[in-house]
Amino acid sequence: MALKGNLRDFSVTQLFNLINLARKTGSLTLVGYNRRAQVCFKEGRLVHASFNGQEDGLIGMLERSGKISREQSRVVRARCATDADKEVGLLLINAGYVTQDDIVQSVRSHTLDVVYLLFTWADGSFLFEPNKLPSEGAITVPIRLENVIMEGTRRVKEYETLQAELPDLDMALKFAERPDARIKDINLTVEEWRIISFINPRNTIRQIAKANSLSDFKIRRIVYGLLSAGLVELVMPEVPRKVAPEDEVASAPPPVKRSLILRLIDKVRRM
């Protein structure tokens, strides 16, 4: 008999706890917030998680975790005749792009990202189907649930705080213009530097997140850090608020208008 219900009545934390204690094997499908997630367990351990619509597989996971570059990702997709993650993984290892450890870390990181987001869901349907496991070609990484549950609970609190501090992702950012502002001794992570290069009042936070394949939680966390450090400020976006395709995010407009270059030349000459 399948377990099913609504998260309003039985939270994700409680579900995971049940699966852990009962050492269940099977697949938990959650539907909510216009998304559908599938989380798989084997003998009470988390082994796989994904959102429907996130079909970029192992290559996407490796690119997001920085193990392969965007260019390598394109090359591999063009050359791979298969979608099965296990086969793709072997190809990548044999080509020397990544190691087995890189793959395990990336899959683990992706799985945890999905699951930690699910902990924030307060509403939605769930259905647990016993003995249903990921497809043969999927790469599974067993993860103990106790630590996941603890971290998930901590993140819910952090998420609620970040939600309160940054409720609106359709705001934009600009660099702080304080007279005493000095960008000195700034050590930022790779993701933070990436966000920095997208900052301008025409890009909403949501657009920046989408362009960088970052979850709401991650982008809130990064932006909150930059706001707290006084590096950036929230501003109204300079274009109408609508979610644009990621290739419209204006980090630099190719091809470049001649008039723009002439303005740059004029400015540098006058400096």
Add this chain to the structure above:
Amino acid sequence: MQTVKIVIAGPFNAGKTQFIGSISEIEVVSTEQKITDGSRVVKGETTVAMDFGRITVDDDLVLYLFGTPGQKRFDFMWDILAEGMLGFVVLVDSARPETFREATMILDRFRRYSGAPYVIAANKQDVEDAWPPEDLRIALRAPSGTKVLPCVATDRQSVKDVLLELLYSVLDKPSKE
């Protein structure tokens, strides 16, 4: 407001920080000030300090200057920096030929990942042992037609000249109006 990006690349200690600092309207992070190697580990994630400068053109346009981290193990940052850039400068310490090979590698990599225009700046031309730009062109195996420019990164006019040459190259590239 629109933002555009120019990347200043080059081996460690080629003068990238000084180059950006000579022209930026904001104070620049100096990687040379780091006690160790310009990186820290914060909460399990490696962070890296980079050179970052800004030139505000007008109310609608800002130019950001990004300096690549010189240390080789931060190579992965180059791909990120190369995304969407207007063009790049490869800055070379003309007085240290032991860095020329690395400069060539950096040049090849950026050219591979981006079709953006670039110039090579032969920095430290005020140093006695500096190689002249034309000799540097040969040493770097730069394609004919590539601009190899004399540069003294501590001299603002010199830095302006390099940036202007890069912008002229961008202008020469087919673009939309």
